Amino acid sequence: xxxxxxxxxxxxxxxxxxxxxxxxxxxxxxxxxxxxxxxxxxxxxxxxxxxxxxxxxxxxxxxxxxxxxxxxxxxxxxxxxxxxxxxxxxxxxxxxxxxxxxxxxxxxxxxxxxxxxxxxxxxxxxxxxxxxxxxxxxxxxxxxxxxxxxxxxxxxxxxxxxxxxxxxxxxxxxxxxxxxxxxxxxxxxxxxxxxxxxxxxxxxxxxxxxxxxxxxxxxxxxxxxxxxxxxxxxxxxxxxxxxxxxxxxxxxxxxxxxxxxxxxxxxxxxxxxxxxxxxxxxxxxxxxx
Numbered sequence: 001x002x003x004x005x006x007x008x009x010x011x012x013x014x015x016x017x018x019x020x021x022x023x024x025x026x027x028x029x030x031x032x033x034x035x036x037x038x039x040x041x042x043x044x045x046x047x048x049x050x051x052x053x054x055x056x057x058x059x060x061x062x063x064x065x066x067x068x069x070x071x072x073x074x075x076x077x078x079x080x081x082x083x084x085x086x087x088x089x090x091x092x093x094x095x096x097x098x099x100x101x102x103x104x105x106x107x108x109x110x111x112x113x114x115x116x117x118x119x120x121x122x123x124x125x126x127x128x129x130x131x132x133x134x135x136x137x138x139x140x141x142x143x144x145x146x147x148x149x150x151x152x153x154x155x156x157x158x159x160x161x162x163x164x165x166x167x168x169x170x171x172x173x174x175x176x177x178x179x180x181x182x183x184x185x186x187x188x189x190x191x192x193x194x195x196x197x198x199x200x201x202x203x204x205x206x207x208x209x210x211x212x213x214x215x216x217x218x219x220x221x222x223x224x225x226x227x228x229x230x231x232x233x234x235x236x237x238x239x240x241x242x243x244x245x246x247x248x249x250x251x252x253x254x255x256x257x258x259x260x261x262x263x264x265x266x267x268x269x270x271x272x273x274x275x276x277x278x279x280x281x282x283x284x285x286x287x288x289x
Contacts, residue, residue, distance in 0.1 A: 005279040007037075008095060009044065012087035012126075012271045014216035014252025018046040019095050019273075025057040031079025036287040037279070038077040043287070044279070047212045048085060049075045050092050055110045068108035068115045070096060076211030084113035084157040086219015090126040090271035093118045098273045113157030126271045130156060130220065132263035133227040136185075142192050143179045144172045151180070151192070152228035156265075158210075159190045160224035164232065168196055171206045174214035193221045195229070203229050204249040216252030223265050226257035237261045 005027060008019040018037045020027060029051055038046045051073035055061040061071035072092045074085045089109055096102040097120055109116045117129035134155040142151045142163050147170055151161040161180055165171065171178075171194035178192045189210040198204050205225050207218040226246040230236065235244045237259050245258040255269040 003281055005281055005284075007044065007277055007279050008098075008273055009046070009275040009277075010050075010091040010094060010271065010273045011252070012090045012217065012219065013250055013255060013269055015085075015087035015218065016046045016216075017048050017050045017088055017091055018044050019050045019052060019091070020279075021052045021095070021099065023052070023054045023057065025053045027051070029075065031075070032288050033284060034075040034079040035077065036284060038079075039287075047077050047209070047215045048082070048088060050088055050095070051075065052092065052095060060112065061110045064110040064115055068110035070101070071110040074111065076209070077213070078211045080211040081112070082158060082211065084111050084116075084220055086128060086130060086156070086221075086223060086267055087217055087269075087271075088219070089116050089118060089128045090219065090267075090269060091273075093120055093126055093128075094271035094273055111157075124270060125268050127266055127268040128219070130223050130265040130267050133224065133259075133265060135227070135231070138182075138185060140185050141181050143181075144170060152224075152231070153185060154224035154227055156220040156223050158220055159186050159188070160193060160221055161186070161190050162193045162195060162225050162228035164195050164197075164228075166196070168194060168204065168206050170194065171208075174206065174208045177210070178208055191218060191221050191224075193218070193225050195225050198247075198249060201229075201233075201245065202247045202249075206251065217250040217255070219255065219267055219269075222248040222250065222255045223257050223267055227259060227265070230259060238263060 055065035055071040119127040149163040151163040
């Protein structure tokens, strides 16, 4: 590694990230490096790392380079690799704009969950085309202490279990992953959302993110919740031919989720760059000992 590595800090509805610009994929970020950076006491602190790489320079994204110049190499706070992060895509796009690499309007971002279409609005909000949800068959149950609930299995490119509860406090401290069954439903773990109603097409949630713990916000989770709520409420845009929109309140802010008749889901919300700086590479290596 070089002596110093540039970084930025950003968040989307308080889902916060360490951003590491690395166009040529020259910085070797191991899982231990990522965990050290995300440590809130001994590192910079974040729910994850947004490693900004040109698609053509990354072996996992080269096949998307013709469609999207930039690849979001996203890592969870524990260093594990994730397929997608909805809030992360918004912050990633905001960084590209901040760095002068893109302007207002439309762009494409490559992710492990495929190419995502993004719109940077002049009012500051960012809209991300999140793709289509999949609703795998089979019953799923999630538990906290002595309580358990049926959960809707929703895939947004990453797995979600959506449970509707009477009170968000029933989710408990969310210090560890809520147990789920059957185990075969999520062989690689799952993001679990606990949801209450706030009004017509308006819900609130708490989420335990796989690899990060409870976070202030989860973009793919908000999309999964909107889809699960729509199906619970008898609204399927593919059947009615009419888009359905849900307002989703998270501990860190508000997202607006729209599902269209063709199944495409759009997520709109804020994205903010809050700081820039340099990582001392010697510290980073020392932190691993």
